[in-house]
Amino acid sequence: MTTEKLPTEVRKEQIVEAALHVLSGNHIKKLKMSDVAEHMGLTPSALYRHFKNRDALLSAILEHIRTKLHASLESVRQQSDNSIDRLKEMLVRHARLISEQPGIPRIVFSDELWGQKRERRLRMYRIVTGYLAEIEDIVRQGQGSGQIRKKLDASVVAKMFFGIVQPAALLWHMSDGEFDVKGHVAEAWPVFLELLTDPNFF
Amino acid sequence: MTTEKLPTEVRKEQIVEAALHVLSGNHIKKLKMSDVAEHMGLTPSALYRHFKNRDALLSAILEHIRTKLHASLESVRQQSDNSIDRLKEMLVRHARLISEQPGIPRIVFSDELWGQKRERRLRMYRIVTGYLAEIEDIVRQGQGSGQIRKKLDASVVAKMFFGIVQPAALLWHMSDGEFDVKGHVAEAWPVFLELLTDPNFF
DNA sequence: CACTATTGTGAATTTAAATTCACAACAAGG
DNA sequence: CCTTGTTGTGAATTTAAATTCACAATAGTG
Numbered sequence: 001m002t003t004e005k006l007p008t009e010v011r012k013e014q015i016v017e018a019a020l021h022v023l024s025g026n027h028i029k030k031l032k033m034s035d036v037a038e039h040m041g042l043t044p045s046a047l048y049r050h051f052k053n054r055d056a057l058l059s060a061i062l063e064h065i066r067t068k069l070h071a072s073l074e075s076v077r078q079q080s081d082n083s084i085d086r087l088k089e090m091l092v093r094h095a096r097l098i099s100e101q102p103g104i105p106r107i108v109f110s111d112e113l114w115g116q117k118r119e120r121r122l123r124m125y126r127i128v129t130g131y132l133a134e135i136e137d138i139v140r141q142g143q144g145s146g147q148i149r150k151k152l153d154a155s156v157v158a159k160m161f162f163g164i165v166q167p168a169a170l171l172w173h174m175s176d177g178e179f180d181v182k183g184h185v186a187e188a189w190p191v192f193l194e195l196l197t198d199p200n201f202f
Numbered sequence: 203m204t205t206e207k208l209p210t211e212v213r214k215e216q217i218v219e220a221a222l223h224v225l226s227g228n229h230i231k232k233l234k235m236s237d238v239a240e241h242m243g244l245t246p247s248a249l250y251r252h253f254k255n256r257d258a259l260l261s262a263i264l265e266h267i268r269t270k271l272h273a274s275l276e277s278v279r280q281q282s283d284n285s286i287d288r289l290k291e292m293l294v295r296h297a298r299l300i301s302e303q304p305g306i307p308r309i310v311f312s313d314e315l316w317g318q319k320r321e322r323r324l325r326m327y328r329i330v331t332g333y334l335a336e337i338e339d340i341v342r343q344g345q346g347s348g349q350i351r352k353k354l355d356a357s358v359v360a361k362m363f364f365g366i367v368q369p370a371a372l373l374w375h376m377s378d379g380e381f382d383v384k385g386h387v388a389e390a391w392p393v394f395l396e397l398l399t400d401p402n403f404f
Numbered sequence: 405c406a407c408t409a410t411t412g413t414g415a416a417t418t419t420a421a422a423t424t425c426a427c428a429a430c431a432a433g434g
Numbered sequence: 435c436c437t438t439g440t441t442g443t444g445a446a447t448t449t450a451a452a453t454t455c456a457c458a459a460t461a462g463t464g
Contacts, residue, residue: 005430005441028317033422044422046442054422111375112314115230118378125376152396156389163365166372173313174327176320187358194354195397207411207460235452247454248412256452 003041011050014040016064019057020103028173030112031058058113059120065104066127073134083142084196087161088189090135094165095185098172105169132158148196157196164188205243213252216242218266221259222305230375232314233260260315261322267306268329275336285344286398289363290391292337296367297387300374307371334360350398359398366390 006014018039023031033054037044051057076089098105107113114124135158142148148157164185171179208216220241225233235256239246253259278291300307309315316326337360344350350359366387373381 003442007431008441011441027320028313028323030318030421032420043443045424045444048423049441106313109311109313109372110317111230111308111312112317114376115312115314116232118229121230121376121378125373125381128373128376152393153389156386156393159369159386160362160365160390160393162369163362166368167361167364170311170368171327171330174316174323174330176323179327184358184361187355188362191354191358191362191397195393205412209461210410213411232451234450245413246452247414250453251411 008050012060015047015050015057016060019061020064020101020107022103023106024101024103026177028106028110033057055117055120059123061107062114062120062123062127065107066130068104069127069131070134073131082147083138083145084147084193086138087135087142087196091161091164091185091189095168095182098165098169098181099177102169102172105165106173109166109169109173132162135161142196152196160195161192164192210252214262217249217252217259218262221263222266222303222309224305225308226303226305228379230308230312235259257319257322261325263309264316264322264325264329267309268332270306271329271333272336275333284349285340285347286349286395288340289337289344289398293363293366293387293391297370297384300367300371300383301379304371304374307367308375311368311371311375334364337363344398354398362397363394366394 015036019031019036022035022039031054033044033047036057037047047057051060072093073090076086076093079089080086094105108124108128114120132155136154139148139152139154139157139161143150143152143154168179168181168184171184172181217238221233221238224237224241233256235249236246238259239249249259253262274295275292278288278295281291282288296307310326310330316322334357338356341350341354341356341359341363345352345354345356370381370383370386373386374383
């Protein structure tokens with residue numbers, strides 16, 4: 001096997017992506033250095049050239065996720081300036097993520113990855129609350145434009161929005177992929193919309 | 203220390219409860235046989251007199267949870283026959299559970315405990331879907347009595363109900379107990395109620 | 405009061421990973 | 435084309451738990 005030598009900057013990113021790929025595998029399991037290495041055609045010890053230890057890798061993964069989440073929100077923002085459409089698009093993306101490359105949601109919802117070290121746990125907390133704050137922004141914007149009922153607490157609505165995806169992810173994991181995430185989201189959206197939009201609007 | 207000898211039937215239950223107690227501890231961590239044993243004033247090897255291995259213990263814990271959840275629902279059913287009140291009471295209980303004895307929610311939401319073995323994972327899936335089915339029943343009943351809008355899909359509503367608690371549990375874990383679960387539930391309930399009740403009812 | 409099956413102990417043993425280390429191969433700069 | 439710092443390897447080593455086992459204590463039973 002031709003395992004080239006590559007500079008750390010490149011490898012680091014490759015390793016993080018390999019880790020996400022491994023986590024996307026069918027079964028839920030502990031992220032093993034050996035699995036990550038194998039997926040890249042490297043030996044476990046090679047990973048230690050780029051990350052001090054498993055912890056450092058996990059931290060890098062969190063950072064990667066934070067970036068991706070943020071980028072996804074940004075992309076949705078540009079795709080539309082209508083807050084309802086934005087929320088819907090985020091839902092669709094989440095559903096797709098869960099069933100097509102579950103590495104990221106699996107990490108967000110899995111304490112195995114961030115649970116142990118307090119520092120990492122709080123890091124994850126910030127990532128999620130940051131995400132919720134952005135959703136909240138979208139909701140506020142919708143309230144400003146009159147599309148979303150003003151009487152609803154934006155912060156609560158944001159968490160409930162999150163609460164559409166999270167149970168789906170959990171059930172999907174538990175059912176070994178049988179639970180129909182996209183179906184659930186498709187059904188939940190109109191109900192959620194019912195909540196958001198004011199029936200006395202016209 | 204006087205470590206009495208007790209019959210297996212008793213010990214088994216004690217061990218499961220000790221395990222839940224250990225899991226209720228401040229920090230998220232892997233459930234260790236040694237921690238469970240220590241909490242009971244026993245040695246790790248003693249546990250193996252009652253459970254074939256850690257897996258068997260985990261399975262017993264799941265069974266314990268299933269029973270508790272079911273009992274809680276039953277108790278709420280008897281406490282009131284009004285479906286709205288029942289839902290609210292379940293929410294309150296969940297919030298209390300999370301902040302006061304997080305062992306159970308921690309297990310439900312933590313793949314560390316049920317993730318590895320497919321069998322256990324599916325067992326957990328059945329527990330959660332069973333719970334959702336009971337919530338769904340309550341919602342249907344409310345729709346029958348005209349308290350809850352008939353146009354809402356009961357199955358979706360049940361999952362959204364679950365989606366009020368789940369994000370709270372996650373944030374609570376991540377924040378090391380800082381996130382205000384009861385506060386969130388208190389704020390989310392009226393919003394959820396807004397969704398459930400028909401504004402054109404009168 | 406024995407007897408015996410059961411429960412508990414402490415000291416190994418096993419297991420599964422992470423991690424380290426001495427050495428090899430390579431890419432880049434002089 | 436050397437020299438050197440960097441990346442990769444495979445073989446240990448370490449670590450943290452689970453698990454086993456030979457032996458001890460005890461509770462219930464005849």
